[in-house]
């Protein structure tokens with residue numbers, strides 16, 4: 202596809218895109234006008250706490266599945282093979298831990314904002330620090346989220362000679378989506394956001410699936426694709442299993458490739474360890490303590506339903522990841538010999554997917570439009586969640602505490618205005634991100650690690666370590682953020698090529714490629730260090746794989762937090778608000794007993810639970826959700842040895 206034969210979107214493509222916006226808007230308006238018409242903050246920000254499992258799970262998935270993942274993951278698989286798929290392993294612990302630890306703690310404390318927890322557990326200052334960190338994180342992420350579709354569309358529509366008539370005006374599209382999204386979020390509240398997420402998830406899956414089905418056909422069928430990707434050595438992961446069990450199958454591969462996935466070196470960008478283990482911390486920061494998700498858990502009708510929805514995210518995420526990986530492989534089969542990036546038809550690998558669609562599928566009228574709708578669905582569902590959560594924390598954490606007597610209608614109106622304001626901020630951020638460069642997937646995941654990581658650390662410090670005090674929490678958070686930006690920006694500025702697993706066409710090339718990479722690294726470091734093959738000192742720190750950012754930063758917050766707490770005088774159990782600490786040790790003991798003596802222990806455990814519940818009559822047992830928040834707050838009294846959450850948390 203060169204510039205002269207450039208195809209533009211047909212009318213039907215354009216119509217599909219407009220339909221997406223109209224449908225989303227309609228859902229928003231429906232919830233603005235139905236029910237109690239969004240008159241209370243509980244209805245506007247917590248969807249009246251009436252949500253069920255299925256919409257919640259789709260919405261939970263859609264929140265962090267933006268156009269970034271839709272265009273970024275196939276591009277990653279195209280360039281580096283299916284190694285990225287290992288992140289799917291991190292979903293297991295990354296969802297089980299939120300389901301059984303974070304959800305029970307937050308749900309039973311009757312929160313609206315996750316950062317309220319920080320005040321209950323520590324003090325007001327920690328809460329404010331947490332809120333501001335979150336706002337910072339989401340504003341940057343929102344910019345990446347809304348800008349990515351524009352970047353992708355640039356691949357096929359730049360320069361738009363006669364925009365609007367023949368093509369699709371980029372910034373027009375960004376502006377349109379930004380405004381539509383702001384309006385339906387501001388009018389319909391969280392309920393509208395969740396139900397549009399459901400609709401948009403369906404569009405997202407439909408778009409990807411349609412493109413894959415037609416793409417497989419166009420690329421020459423499944424067997425042809427399989428041969429191509431095997432030749433191109435793009436399948437990683439199964440190589441370990443195959444090599445172990447069927448060495449003859451992998452006869453042509455050398456051990457150097459086979460051990461690559463399991464390389465323990467934390468500076469290698471993607472390995473099984475960075476993705477499956479580092480990914481757990483990333484998932485915890487997103488699905489455990491991020492306000493967008495916590496808000497969804499809290500909006501569910503019952504705690505059990507919240508836990509179930511978290512479980513349901515697992516298959517949804519796996520499908521999304523699977524589709525993206527397959528898309529990357531199909532693209533590889535089409536362009537392995539003739540990469541549009543090498544031919545400079547496109548300027549960024551994130552434009553690959555859109556290029557593929559316009560190049561291979563342009564004759565299928567409506568398909569490009571469906572995919573563009575898919576792309577924008579993914580982004581809309583993300584930025585609407587961001588608007589809603591940002592309005593919530595600004596209202597609950599920054600404004601309401603100063604005006605405790607504010608009437609509900611005024612608070613709700615103010616929340617709507619806040620949503621609108623964040624919509625405008627988002628548009629500005631889109632432009633700021635436009636001025637930057639780089640892989641959008643890595644950018645988004647790095648932000649999650651750099652800002653979300655320290656936040657995860659503070660929550661873990663509070664939930665798992667009864668001795669941690671407020672001074673420790675603030676110091677830890679600040680130290681974590683400083684380290685995060687130091688390592689993050691250091692890695693970015695020094696541009697040490699974090700060693701990428703380049704996948705050559707056959708194994709004999711492997712050593713040569715590795716040498717080439719090493720040569721690059723050595724050249725880059727030559728003036729600074731004598732060590733030829735490995736970055737040392739600070740440079741080793743800067744070259745840490747971005748997938749470890751969450752783990753590193755949250756651990757540092759916990760470590761510094763504990764040390765400072767011990768120095769300044771640890772929290773006494775009597776000072777803890779009931780239900781803010783998760784009794785990890787007790788639970789582990791329980792589990793051990795259960796595993797060792799399954800039958801006799803179940804009964805005794807239940808008896809113990811009943812005993813605890815009676816003992817804990819003052820504790821936050823969630824029975825009547827409709828009681829006013831202030832009333833509930835009074836029930837939090839410091840309890841001595843039962844200042845823990847001691848209820849059945851399994852589904």
Ligand SMILES: CC(C)(CO)[C@@H](O)C(=O)NCCC(=O)O
Pocket residue numbers: 265266267268269270271288346487518583642645646
């Ligand atoms: C965050 C995960 C790993 C899981 O939700 C995935 O959806 C992803 O890679 N997201 C990238 C960020 C984005 O799509 O906005």
Ligand code: NA
Pocket residue numbers: 262263264265266267268578579580581582583584
């Ligand atoms: Na999304």
